[in-house]
Amino acid sequence: MKKLVLVTLLLSGAASAQNLVPVKLQLKWFPQAQFAGFFVAQAKGYYKAEGLDVQLLPIGDQSPIQTVATGAADFGTTWITDLLTARQQGLPVVHIAQIFQQSGYTLVALKSSNIKAPKDLKGKRVGVWPSGNEYPAVALLKKYGMTTSLDASVARPDVQAVTYPFDPAIVFPDKVDVVSAMTYNEVDQIVGLGYGLDKINIIKVSDYGVNLLEDLMFTSARVLNEKNFRGSGLSGREVAARLVRASLRGWDYAVKNQKEAVNIVLPLCGNTCKGSGTRADARAHQTWQMREVAKLYQAGATLKGRAGYLEPAAYQGSVKLLRDLGILKQAPAAGAVDYRVWEAATGKKAH
Incomplete structure (x- = not known):
């Protein structure tokens, strides 16, 4: 049984x-x-x-x-x-x-760069992600009247966008002045690269009206x-x-x-x-x-x-x-x- x-x-x-x-x-x-x-x-x-x-x-x-x-x-x-x-x-x-x-999307720069806000991005190199993940950065820059090299119709863009495959170690800080970073991921990766929170400026795009x-x-x-x-x-x-x-x-x-x-x-x-x-x-x-x-x-x-x-x-x-x-x-x-x-x-x- x-x-x-x-x-x-x-x-x-x-x-x-x-x-x-x-x-x-x-x-x-x-x-x-x-x-x-x-x-x-x-x-x-x-x-x-x-x-x-x-x-x-x-x-x-x-x-x-x-x-x-x-x-x-x-x-x-x-x-x-x-x-x-x-x-x-x-x-x-x-x-x-x-x-x-x-939104958890941010842009991160070294404090020594004096990049503290979107207005400071003109003339800088900004690291962005591919496959549609660049939109928050593009939205922020456009809101502040800046063009990027992602727009092929612009001869002299205000910002040089550097597309890279997500790992900030590939480009930051040598190849870009500012790098894309999610609060929950890349910010901590940047800390792990030896740039502690006391050495970086974090621009939260949601603080500037871009809460996508x-x-x-x-x-x-x-x-x-x-x-x-x-x-x-x-x-x-x-x-x-x-x-x-x-x-x-x-x-x-x-x-x-x-x-x-x-x-x-x-x-x-x-x-x-x-x-x-x-x-x-x-x-x-x-x-x-x-x-x-x-x-x-x-x-x-x-x-x-x-x-x-x-x-x-x-x-x-x-x-x-x-x-x-x-x-x-x-x-x-x-x-x-x-x-x-x-x-x-x-x-x-x-x-």
Whole structure:
């Protein structure tokens, strides 16, 4: 009888595992604490509790937009400027949840350079990232009336943009005067290069009216319109709501239990754990990163009990900024953001 019960339980578990809906979520970078909430949701079984078997895909220095638009992934994380410019190019990608409620993008210079504010950037070399990640820097410079070498139509640009593959050690401080840095990643990498916080000036672009929100969750219109996602009997919209609900649960847990979250991330992040060739202590870097991304999550709508919500004012502010700067030619269609997924995931109403 005991053997029969055991066999029944094992078969039941196997059947349950087989009934999980396979979902591919494309992350914007390599595994690290930037995505802690997703890894926690996976480790704690929050996705399985929603009937999902979620595969978290790393991508490196490419845009997740393409993998989702082509169907290689079902969902992804990216920055709002990437999503809106992709929409402008005709790619039917849709915003479904806003994870970070505040921008973590900065520009870093040595204190000895006397570069303290955007007005000091004229005539300087500014390190920017490729694949749409240059937009915050471009937006800041355009706001202050400066042209860059990224615009081929400008004969004598005010700023020389130096594109490089994310590792600040490649260009800073010898090849650029100012380097792009996220508060949660490259700032600590620069510290690890021997330039402590007392030796650098950090220009937070959000302090100067460029608060282009970063890590959000998105999918394609095709996925949302699917009536029977992967033969699961669930619609694409239902799967999206389950994914968002479990992910927000993971983020809430990660922010409240940061040490445990770091322990979950560390076995997954490999060489990325240390940052790009800087700190020898992987735990120290991921702890820094977890602390800083928690600040970006615990802001705005999250503080109002509405985690994952894209506040209309913040969205319209981003659209207006990008239109004023000529990065967007027209306002995105209403379908660029689908609040119904967030409403279904949280049981709350969008304003």
